[in-house]
Amino acid sequence: MSEKMDQRQKKFYDILVNGGSKDNVIVYEMMKYIPDDFSGKILEIPARRSKVVYNKLSKLKNADITCVDSDKEALAEAEKRFAEHKIANAKTIVGNIDNKLEFEDDTFDIVLSINGFDTFSNKNRAISQTLRVLKKGGMLIAGFYVEGNSKLTDWKVKHKLVSNGIL
Numbered sequence: 001m002s003e004k005m006d007q008r009q010k011k012f013y014d015i016l017v018n019g020g021s022k023d024n025v026i027v028y029e030m031m032k033y034i035p036d037d038f039s040g041k042i043l044e045i046p047a048r049r050s051k052v053v054y055n056k057l058s059k060l061k062n063a064d065i066t067c068v069d070s071d072k073e074a075l076a077e078a079e080k081r082f083a084e085h086k087i088a089n090a091k092t093i094v095g096n097i098d099n100k101l102e103f104e105d106d107t108f109d110i111v112l113s114i115n116g117f118d119t120f121s122n123k124n125r126a127i128s129q130t131l132r133v134l135k136k137g138g139m140l141i142a143g144f145y146v147e148g149n150s151k152l153t154d155w156k157v158k159h160k161l162v163s164n165g166i167l
Helices: 007-019 021-032 049-058 072-084 123-133 151-162
Strands: 041-044 064-068 090-094 109-112 134-143
Touching: 021 049, 021 134, 049 072, 064 072, 072 090, 109 123, 123 134
Parallel strands: 041 064, 041 109, 064 090, 109 134
Antiparallel strands: none
């Protein structure tokens, strides 16, 4: 998330991204792609506050989970959620996908980005970095804002996120 966001904007963003039942259903469906017995490496970027994601991550006892975000508050929230869900196999790292991620090529089996690419200022760089750290044959699970899909979401994005310089 942009460092320009204040607490009200973050709360609004969370409601926009995670609060509606349709969004949670979509995230739930996305999480089904990760088997509960998965034992590889997962990169989540940026760290998200979706309860659905944490419920899924809590089932992945043999996975090595890394969350990267430039927002230290988002990472603190992720660490809090890890503790609440008893997720001991996860770590957080301050980083920015708009720059070079500090991982070797072909590091992760899964890259998870729920509505993350919309917030990255350099989308080409973000995609390039994602593909660089994703193993050949790995899985990218990503959600994107699609203009025109929901009039309410379109209004919120235009009048709240774009007008405040967040997107």
